[in-house]
Amino acid sequence: MMKIYFAGSIRGGRVDAALYRRIIAYLQRNHVVLTEHVGDLSLSVLERGRASDSAIYLQDTSWLRDCDLLIAECTCPSLGVGYELAYAEQLGKPCHLFYRKDQVQLSAMLTGDPYFKIYPYQNEQELFDLLDSILTGNND
């Protein structure tokens, strides 16, 4: 059982929030997802002021240090996810990035960084199959 940091857009846009929830539920069958709230459809996306947002930042960076690996859904552009990816890379955490290639062009700061494992996908079944491979260690 692994501790997974799932990264998805919150204030950058919630268009994929229901997908995040399904990914998190899929991961939770056998693992712990530290960032379960990313899939909460009623999660507030409002700024709380810098002092209060600081508590979110401290919690998320603590989870980044604590996790075994990071899984990011990158289709919806997000400053926070970009930040989390650089932060996780700095910590040496394995980072697996997913995106729907027919919908977006992924940043060259991610595709150009050999550290990241990147998986374009077309439909959810393909995504879940890729997750199975990663979580059973058969993705290399």
Add this chain to the structure above:
Amino acid sequence: MMKIYFAGSIRGGRVDAALYRRIIAYLQRNHVVLTEHVGDLSLSVLERGRASDSAIYLQDTSWLRDCDLLIAECTCPSLGVGYELAYAEQLGKPCHLFYRKDQVQLSAMLTGDPYFKIYPYQNEQELFDLLDSILTGNND
């Protein structure tokens, strides 16, 4: 004369590209902007494949190491800008973030991180006045 890394969305969306160009031109009156291409309205936003995107990544991270400070326009969510901000923070580079508060909610990974200097603004004159303060060292 300072070397400035200007960060703005490329593949995340070019809705603010003309604004980026005006900001860069403003900075260039007295300083060097390493990332002048971010304001190029004809810049391609297409992925080039991982090997070719690697050249972009190596150039941009080299500029991040070389710059004196980073200025980011964060209104348009961008994975690349989020990554660059974490990377610049890691290097200890001063980071000044601008966004139009009436249009977006900034990520808690940025507003919650006390390292970043964050400037909500409402119009371009206010933005340029803030840039003047930063570049003359009167922003504290």
